[in-house]
Every structure is written in C-alpha cells, then in structure tokens.
Amino acid sequence: MHDEDLLLSLLLASSLSTPSASAINPAQSILSPSPPTSGGQFPNASEQDLIARLPTALSSEECFRADPDEIPRNYPFHGGPLEPLPVSAAVRCPLSAGLEVFFYAAAACNLVSACGADTEATIFSLAARREVQRGTCEAGVAALDRWQFGRAQGWVLCGEDMLWTYDQTNLLGRVRGPDASTTFQWWHENARFPAE
Numbered sequence: 001m002h003d004e005d006l007l008l009s010l011l012l013a014s015s016l017s018t019p020s021a022s023a024i025n026p027a028q029s030i031l032s033p034s035p036p037t038s039g040g041q042f043p044n045a046s047e048q049d050l051i052a053r054l055p056t057a058l059s060s061e062e063c064f065r066a067d068p069d070e071i072p073r074n075y076p077f078h079g080g081p082l083e084p085l086p087v088s089a090a091v092r093c094p095l096s097a098g099l100e101v102f103f104y105a106a107a108a109c110n111l112v113s114a115c116g117a118d119t120e121a122t123i124f125s126l127a128a129r130r131e132v133q134r135g136t137c138e139a140g141v142a143a144l145d146r147w148q149f150g151r152a153q154g155w156v157l158c159g160e161d162m163l164w165t166y167d168q169t170n171l172l173g174r175v176r177g178p179d180a181s182t183t184f185q186w187w188h189e190n191a192r193f194p195a196e
Contacts, residue, residue: 046089050105053171057190058093058101066090066102072163072172074125085122085172099177099186106170119165119172123157132157139181139188149192162187 042065043051051063071090073082086107093101106118127144135143137158147156147164154165162183163174173191177183 043091044089046105047091050089050091050103050171053105053169054091054093054103055173055191061093061095061101063091063093066092066104070102071104072122072126072174074122085118095186097177097182099175099182101186101191102174102176104172104174106172119170120155122172123155123163123165126163127157130157130159132159137184139184140179141184142180147192152192156187158184164191 047065054063068084070092071084071087073084075082085104087104088107089105091103093103095101104119123144130142132142132144135141135145137143137145137147137156142159144155144157147154152166154167156162156164158180160178160180160183161174161176162180163172164187165172173187175183175186175191177186
C-alpha cells in the first residue's frame with residue numbers, strides 16, 4: 001500500500017468515526033467560518049505574494065480577498081472536528097462561464113519537505129468525506145489522482161468543486177463551476193502552469 005493510500009484510508013476511517021461526521025453535509029463540509037487571512041486594503045503583502053504565484057492564465061483576471069467561509073476545511077491529524085486550512089493568504093478570482101477560482105497559501109510551510117502537508121491533508125480529507133476513490137481524472141469524472149505536467153506535479157481531486165496541489169509548495173488551488181467537465185477543462189488548460 002502506498003503512503004498516499006494509507007493516508008487516504010486513515011482519513012476516511014477518522015471521518016467516519018468522528019461523532020459529528022454523520023451530521024456533515026458533503027456539499028458544505030469544506031466551507032466554514034475561519035479567521036480572516038488578513039485585514040486592511042487588498043492586496044496586502046501576503047496576498048501580493050500569492051497573486052504573483054498564480055498561473056499565468058489568471059494574470060489578466062481581477063481577483064479579490066477570499067471570504068473566510070471560502071477556506072477549505074479538513075479533519076486535523078490529532079482528531080476532532082473539521083478545522084479550516086491555516087492560510088497566510090486566500091484569493092478568489094471570478095471567471096466567465098460560471099467559474100470561480102480560488103488559491104490558498106497554507107501558513108505552515110517552513111521547510112521544503114513540510115510544504116504541501118496541510119494542502120495534501122485537505123485534499124485527502126475532502127476525498128474521504130466525498131467518498132471519492134483513487135482513479136484517473138477525466139472530464140466529468142470524480143476521482144483523486146496524481147498529475148504531472150513538465151516539472152509541475154501534485155494531487156488533484158476532480159469534480160465540479162475541484163482542488164489541486166503543487167508538490168513542495170504551500171499552494172492549494174480550487175475551481176468551482178456548473179459541472180465537472182467545465183472545471184476539469186479549465187484546470188487542464190490553465191492551472192497546470194504555475195508562475196515560476
């Protein structure tokens with residue numbers, strides 16, 4: 001069994017054994033109020049850094065500070081209720097065709113080897129709550145998969161609310177749209193190209 005499969009199995013088991021898990025609505029379970037990433041005028045320094053790292057397809061789009069309730073949640077490794085992903089910045093970029101793109105910079109990223117641990121845990125936790133299995137992401141298919149394009153790679157959770165990571169970074173991306181085919185097409189054509 002691969003490490004990722006073991007982690008996914010543990011997260012699924014913990015989500016099913018948590019007393020409050022049965023009361024969780026899967027469509028709402030990744031959203032919950034959390035402390036704002038920052039206040040003041042947009043963009044602050046953390047948000048400017050995050051915007052500079054967005055895929056080039058978003059360079060001409062207008063982005064905004066994401067609302068606290070738009071920050072994904074996961075089960076902490078120590079157990080307990082869902083908690084928001086700790087972030088230093090979170091942005092939302094509304095696009096045409098009913099798509100919204102979000103990017104989050106996880107706050108806990110001090111060592112290169114530790115970067116991505118929180119973002120991967122968020123994807124695995126959400127996959128377990130949605131009961132999505134490992135598989136091949138294709139247009140219209142809900143699956144948890146590894147992706148690679150050139151030097152960029154990471155995890156992707158496909159569906160109409162799609163999330164992905166970039167290995168050895170603290171970035172978590174998300175696109176929501178009217179259907180899984182539309183979100184997959186946008187991700188496939190745009191999100192695999194992070195700014196260098």
